[in-house]
Amino acid sequence: MTELSLREPTFLILTALAAGAQHGYGIMTDVSQISGGRVRLRAGTLYAALNRLAAERLVEVDREEIVDARLRRYYRLTPQGAQRLAAEVERLRRNTTVAARRLAMPGGPA
């Protein structure tokens, strides 16, 4: 079944979680670092995306901790989530390979 592509913030969230379980603030800083400061995820967007990903069973709750008298919840990627991310990476890689090859061809625009 062909699925629609992921939007960039969702892709980055899944990438951040691919390294291991993280909490909300950790995901935000990680996404900012991965995108080189280009994508700045705010709490509202992050939690709407996490809600949707959890509903689609792509992420799940790993554990909860109390830090500084505040609740901190860690999220991790499910196997389906990892699969989805891998499929997306493959799709993007195929597209970028073809594009790079065509740009480098003699007689082309580059």
Place this chain on the structure above:
Amino acid sequence: MDDRFRITAADRDRAAALLRDHFAAGRLTAGELDERLTAALRAVTFGDLRRVLAGLPRSPVAPPAGRVPPQVRLERGYRRLLACYPAAHRRVHEEEMLAVLMTQAPAGTRRPGIAEAADLLLGALRVRCQPPTGPAEPGWRDALAVLSIILPVLILLTSAVSEARLLVSFPAPGAFAYGFPRWLIPGLVPPLALAAAALLALWMRRAAALATAGLLIVLASGLPSQGVALAVSDNYLFLAVALEIAALLASPGPRRGLQILTFKHAALVVIAMLAVVLSPSPVTPAVMFAVLGVICIAMALASSLGRWLLVLLAIPGYPFFFTWAPFPIALAFLTPDAAFVAKSYLPSLILLTLAVVTACRRPLRPGRSGLRS
């Protein structure tokens, strides 16, 4: 004082009091306060005390009573914004989101930034529009189920009331001279048809929805002949029928509605209708607004179901109340007819479209994405 001179107990107490004042002013977190207080109690020389009070200004005048530390004010601001999220989401995520928001706010901010607030509100909208998964948020679906039963009854009653008033206003002997006045019938057919469809919906919901859609088309086909500037009070019927279709399709159905409605509710409705029928006419708009206002406040305060019903009933009810509203300047570029229609119907149509779109999304099955994730 030289740093090597020893301090007295009074000096330690004074340092501790200073630290507490700085904490009340918001310059220290609770953790830092604990840390520094412990260090102050163990201090032996002035040098120790100086290190304990390092980085803090000389006169920590505590804020006058009534001023709130910036951290608490920021947290209150965030909680107010988070209140826009659905209750189920808040139960699980509120504390966690608050922790993230407080962590990433730069030190010393007193209230949520505009971008942050906008992002939170947009997130609330997104979460509300996501399809129900697992134990669904029952609020608006139950309200729609109740509406699928109530709407036909309401429409039938209001039509019957207006027809009865017409009948009463005619001189008594002439009205029934030639049998049952036939001009009454066209006015009663749509509500009766709607009531029949609602009854059908108890067994065959989709068929009933189709039948109601047919009714809507029949009603709408009469529109062009009547011209654009219509008597708005006649045309709440269109919106009410459209809302009924949405209610039949998107809610658990009239059976669920019947489960929710109790005899108490039905009795209240009958009493209200009797009051309307038996009241001396003409009822001035002011009195009508006052009575309706009381009813709306009572419904809103009673339960979340009441609030949802109010929001949904506003869709067909909107045209009534905004015939009296002043003409918005923004619509001045339209022709007077078009502007009148836009003013009367556009908000209801927008609300109705939103209701249908969010109500008709089916719950997601795992492993299958609907729109782009």
